Structures are given as structure tokens and as C-alpha cells.
Amino acid sequence: MSAVRYAVGIDLGTTHCVMAAVDLTASDRDAVVERIEAIPQLTAPGAVEERLMLPSFLYLPHPDELRAEDRVLPWDESPPFVIGELARTMGGRTPIRLVASAKSWLCHPGVDRRAAILPVEAPEEVARVSPLQASMRYLEHLQAAWDQQHPDAPLTEQDVVLTVPASFDPVARELTAEAAAAVGLNQLVLLEEPQAALYHWILASGGEWRKQVRVGDIILVIDLGGGTADFSLIAVTERDGSLELVRVAVGDHILLGGDNMDLALAHAVRAKLAEQGIQLDPWQLQGLTHGCRNAKELLLSDASVECVPVVVPSRGSRLIGGTLRTELTREEVTRNLVEGFFPRVDAAARPAGRARAALTKLGLPYAQDAAMSRHLAAFLGRQVGATRDLEGFAGRLPDSATFLHPTAVLFNGGVFKAQSLLERTLDVLNDWLAAENAPPARLLAGMDLDLAVARGAAYYGYVRRGGGVRIRGGTAKAYYVGVESAVPAVPGMEPPIEVLCIAPFGMEEGTQAQLPPQEVGLVIGEPVRFRFFGSSVRRVDQVGTVLEQWTPEEVEELEEIEATLPAEDRQPGEVVPVRLHAAVTEVGTLRLEAVPRVGTETWKVEFDVRGEE
DSSP, X not given: OOOOOEEXXXXXXXXXXXXXXXXXXXXXXXXXXXXXXXXXXXXXXXXEEXXXXXXXXXXXXXXXXXXXXXXXXXXXXXXXXXXXXXXXXXXXXXXXXXXXXXXXXXXXXXXXXXXXXXXXXOOTTSOOBOHHHHHHHHHHHHHHHHHHHOTTSOGGGSEEEEEEOTTOOHHHHHHHHHHHHHTTOOXXXXXXXXXXXXXXXXXHTTTXXXXXXXXXXXXXXXXXXXXXXXXXXXXXXXETTEEEEEEEEEOOOBOOSHHHHHHHHHHHHHHHHHHTTOOOOHHHHHHHHHHHHHHHHHHHHOTTOOEEEEEEOOOSSOHHXXXXXXXXXXXXXXXXXXXXXXXXXXXXXXXXXXXXXXXXXXXXXXXXXXXXXXXXXXXXHHTTTTTTTSTTOTTSSXXXXXXXXXSEEEEESGGGGSHHHHHHHHHHHHHHHHHTTOOXXXXXXXXXXXXXXXXXXXXXXXXXXXXXXXXXXXXXXXXXXXXXXXXXXXXXXXXXXXXXXXXXTTOOTTEEOOOOSOOEEEEOSSEEEEOEEEESSOOSOOTTOEESOOOTTTOEEOOOEEEEOOOTTSOTTOEEEEEEEEEEOTTSOEXXXXXXXXXXXXXXXXXXXXXXX
16 A cells, blocks of 8 residues: 555535645645645536536436436446536436435435435436435545546545534434445545634635634634535634634534525526416426526626526427526525525524424425524524633623624635625624624635635645644534433333433544443343433533433434344343443544443444444
8 A cells, every 4th residue: 555645635515525635745844735636527418527626416317318428437437327517407407316415315314314215206217326325426436536637646545534514413424434434435534614614714824824813712614505504613722822723612403505595596586487477387496496506606606797597497398499598687696695594683583483284295304494694693692601611711701791702704605605695694793793892703714615625624634644733623512321210110201311421522533531430221132222412512511420401402312323232141131230431433423332340241332323233
């Protein structure tokens, strides 16, 4: 095996994938140079072009739709599916064959993410894929593209940093790591996307970042991409006379982003067509949504363009003659997106909920409230105490504050290429701060909103080898395991549950927690459920802390694991006294080990969805 030459950052995004690299063997270690890797992909049948971004779309064509020679890639492969720009184009015409938002499905706890469920509404003749398989397909394409351009440094032998949303739970992290391992990427670490964005900002500043922030600053990272909204808070502290960055909080996983905006524009266009007496069916609305996305991206990226034509696909046999044409204007985009997704609200606003129908179609758990500003207000309000116990931050936030006061903001994600959306978000935040007599938050500029995450991930790979500036973070939550109380049976009542802290907030990747002093009983040899819990606000709980009562705002229940632990030489159903030992792996998954009082055997459980011990 050749020596590791590159740190490769991969942004496996909801709508785009990007790959960047830092040469670890460069002679000038003081001048870190990263570059974006070009990704060859089909842009039309039989036509291959290199692009900086690979659209995260997988199209499953009809056998008669594309010839084998139309699908040939530079590495002499002709897969039965299409990935990238051509997939997005073909999916706009036939959306029932398009796999999109696989990343969002990968973190959906309500479905079997290993089952072939995508595209969700595809007819029976379409061979579906699982969210895990779709993620693997994108990684396979990126790996092949890299290996073609770097034959002497295959990707499987490089340090790979794969980014995930900060709000990904351990299950989604485990699945992401599994997808990477399936294509041979075993030298892998996972990095939260907001942290990657901040790493890119540090790198892009050319060493000047220390002049833009100071001790006591709270940096709010707002990452709004195609499918998700991610919030993170990073504190600027001091250690041994040098500035240090510490991630202190992350938000919930919110399925709200550019996809929602595309759909909102599609509904606005449909209403405009309805006024002309033209009615669209649901299939046409899907195609219109893809057309609105392309129009939105052009209007928001080019101020000289005032309107863009939009084509509505037809089901009829007269495809050209039956195609509808309309347009999307800059004024329509601004009105629908700015006021619809970034309304001016006060800091006490919270996302609105609604009563849901008892029966619903299989789909993603999208945010019920489209107002980004209300989700941001909820996040900052919930994290009002995030810096209370941080050294050097005592007294910086007034006791009367109703939300944590950021002093600087870093934006990331393609949505914020629209200057109007960025400015509205900053204006709303600064209105909140002014209402509590706090200074306005500064904008940290210089970001490449499409490419920053991959670039920052590559830089992080360099940092892990001893160079540059490292952001301290660890786990974004404290983790607990449920322990059932031994009480007499009562009709209609389950035994009460206590939760035992097994991993404190901020526990670093690659570390282990000390054994808590408590012994608990472990049931072996028969099916059991492990109930796990997490808290993003209880920052002082240590290993061994027991909670008998808590509120849903403090502690949330995570996905449980069903398992049958081997009995070995013991009787099935025996309760073995054990102490629990937790470790956080390099990829951010939590492993729990049960160590018996006597004997040499141990039982291990991981946060995964396989149900294996």
C-alpha cells in the first residue's frame, strides 16, 4: 500500500456532492492549498463533461430509454442507472423514476433505510433502491472519478473526511459510515457540515481569522442547503494565550431547505396557470418543481436576469405540442421565498404545528412550519444556557436574556447565494438582538457557499495530522440508556424508566468514558429492547448521572435497538449484574459495552439499525 498523500473532503450533500483535496506531502506546510476535484458525469445521452459538483440524483431509466453506449462513463462503465446532471434532467421529465433526497431518507427513523423504497411513488416495473444503496452509488461514482484522475493514489488509500449534518443522530452516522465502508473507504472520519464550513472560513482567511473574532465571541453557523437546515453555535475561547474554537450546541435535524422553496415556487406557478384555465395533475407538478429549481438558481445567481422560462412536461403522445410553457420572474421568487420562508418575527416566536391526518403517505418527516426564522428563534431560545458553564463566559449574557446572543454569523449552503435571503436572515437576527440591547452580529464573509463544506473537510484532514487550527466539539448531546425499575406489576402500567448517563456532552471522538459506579441487570438469551435517550441542553451531567424525571424539552428518546444477547454458558432470560462502558468511535457512533461482575465475557451494542449485538 502506498503512503497516504491526500486528505480528501467529500460533501455528500442532499442536492450536490463535491470533492476537495489537500496534498499532505506538499513541501510548504505553512501554505495549505486545497483544490476542488472535477467530477466527470453524463450531461446528455453519450456526452460526458467534468463539473465541480455532482448533482445528488439517481435516475432509473426504462430499458428502452437509453442505450448502453449512451451511459458509458470515462472509467469504461455503463451502469443501468444514471447519476448526476443527466439524472436530474431526465428526472425533471419523468420524476417517478428519479431518486432524490437520499440523504434525508438515510436519517428517517420511520422507514427501513436498507429496504428498496426509492423512488417512493414509482410503479412496480421500476426497480427501486434503498437510501443506503443510493448513498453508495454516489460514493462509488466519486471514487471512480478520483481513481481515474489519481491512478497512483487510489481513494481507498487516502485519508477521507465525509461530512454529515450536525444534527445527524448516531444511527444516520453509522449508516453513512457503512455506505463508505461498502465502497472501500475505510480510512474514514465523519465531520459535521457546519464545522466544515467554519474550517473553510479559517482556511480562506489566510491566517487572518484571529483578527475577525475575539475571546467571548459566539459564532452562529446557519447552514441551509437543498434539503436540511442546520444550526450550530461555536464559542471563541482562550487556551495558553491562543484563541480556540469550541462547538457548544447544534440544532435539531430540520427537513427544510431549497427543496421546500422549489415546491413553493411550483405551487405559485400552478396557481398562475390555473388563472388561465390550465389545470396540472400531480405528475406534472413534480416536473414543474424541477423546472422551478433551475429557474430559481438562475434568477438568484444572476441579477441581470428578470425572468426565466419554465417548461411543464406533458403526459400526452404529442410531447412537444402538448408541452406547456410559462415563466418565473424575479419578483415572484423574491415575494414567495423572502416573505414565505424568512418572515419578520420576534425572538419569542416558535414553529407552528398542526393536527395531522391519521393516515398519511410514506414520505419524509418534513418540517410543518416553513418559516426558517421561527426555527432559528426556537434554537437560540433553547440554547440560552449553552455558555453558562464555559470558562470565561460567566456574566457575558444578561440574566434577562431570552435567547443566546450570537456575536458573529457564518452562512453556508446554496440557498444563501441569494443575497436577499442572507440579508433578511441577518436583519431578523439583529432585530432580536437590538430588542435585548445587545450589539448586532457581525457577518463573517468570504465563503464559497457551494464548495465550502468539501474544502473545509479536506482542510480538517490536514488538521488531524497536526497542522492548522482544530475546533473542539465532541458529541453534540449527552447520551443516556434507559434502565427499567424492578417494581410489582400494576394492570395497564409499564414499569417506570430511569435514564443513566453513559456519555457526557462533548465527549470526543475516539475516546472512552469511565465505567459508571452503578451496576445494572442485563437480560441475556431472549429478545430485549435497548432504549436510548439524548439531551442537547444538559451539559453538566457526567457518566453515572441518573435522571428519574425529565421534560421532553430536556431529554428526547432516540431510536431503540432490539437484540438478543448470547447466553453463552448461562440460562436464557438470566439477569447478569454488569457495569456499562461507552466509547465514541472516530465516525461519531456510540458503542455500549456491558462488563459483568464476574467472568470474562462482555456484551456490546452499537447505535445502529441492524439489530445485531
